[in-house]
Amino acid sequence: MAKKTATAAPLIDALQLENLAEGEATLLRAHESYDGQRFAASDLSEYDLAGSSFSECEFSELEANGVDLRAATFVESRFEKLNAPIFTAPRSNLRDVSIEGSRLGSAEFYESTWKSVRFTHCRIGYLNLRGAHLQDVLFDDCLIDELDLGAATANRVSFAHTQVNTLDLTRATLTNFDLRALELRHVTGVEHLKGATINSYQLAEFAPMLAAHLGIVLEE
Numbered sequence: 331m332a333k334k335t336a337t338a339a340p341l342i343d344a345l346q347l348e349n350l351a352e353g354e355a356t357l358l359r360a361h362e363s364y365d366g367q368r369f370a371a372s373d374l375s376e377y378d379l380a381g382s383s384f385s386e387c388e389f390s391e392l393e394a395n396g397v398d399l400r401a402a403t404f405v406e407s408r409f410e411k412l413n414a415p416i417f418t419a420p421r422s423n424l425r426d427v428s429i430e431g432s433r434l435g436s437a438e439f440y441e442s443t444w445k446s447v448r449f450t451h452c453r454i455g456y457l458n459l460r461g462a463h464l465q466d467v468l469f470d471d472c473l474i475d476e477l478d479l480g481a482a483t484a485n486r487v488s489f490a491h492t493q494v495n496t497l498d499l500t501r502a503t504l505t506n507f508d509l510r511a512l513e514l515r516h517v518t519g520v521e522h523l524k525g526a527t528i529n530s531y532q533l534a535e536f537a538p539m540l541a542a543h544l545g546i547v548l549e550e
Contacts, residue, residue, distance in 0.1 A: 383405075459477070485505040
């Protein structure tokens with residue numbers, strides 16, 4: 331008998347952000363690089379920061395409605411109490427990033443690359459990760475109305491104490507995608523669940539959708 335393979339958990343290292351210099355958010359510009367700075371109680375709403383790069387930076391109590399962060403890069407950085415009804419960061423690159431206690435309305439991260447990313451205590455309306463590449467990602471104690479992973483590639487992604495009302499997996503490629511601790515209301519693209527790990531209760535919940543996809547008629 332083949333040995334059962336356990337679902338691999340995300341590999342996420344704790345951030346060590348020390349001796350940060352106090353940064354001035356109003357001086358941030360697109361296509362510039364910033365290292366080792368802390369930005370506190372700042373308002374970046376409607377700022378153009380496309381192509382900017384941040385390494386070992388911390389953002390605390392940041393207002394960022396309508397900020398343009400397309401193709402931006404964040405490495406070993408933390409967001410705490412980020413608030414943005416509209417957050418635009420498509421084709422961005424996040425590595426060793428933590429987003430904590432934040433509220434995002436519409437968050438556009440399509441075609442982005444995430445590695446070692448953690449969301450904790452966050453409330454998100456629509457999280458667009460279509461075509462994204464996700465490696466080692468954890469959602470912990472989050473509420474997400476709609477999570478769009480259409481055509482995304484995801485490996486070692488898990489959810490803890492988290493609720494997603496609608497999950498779109500259309501054409502997604504999943505490996506070690508752990509849904510067991512997720513409260514899930516509805517799935518689109520249920521035929522693309524290959525590579526996901528679910529529990530027996532979720533299997534029963536998905537059964538009618540899987541049957542409909544396979545053309546199975548259920549009659550008593």
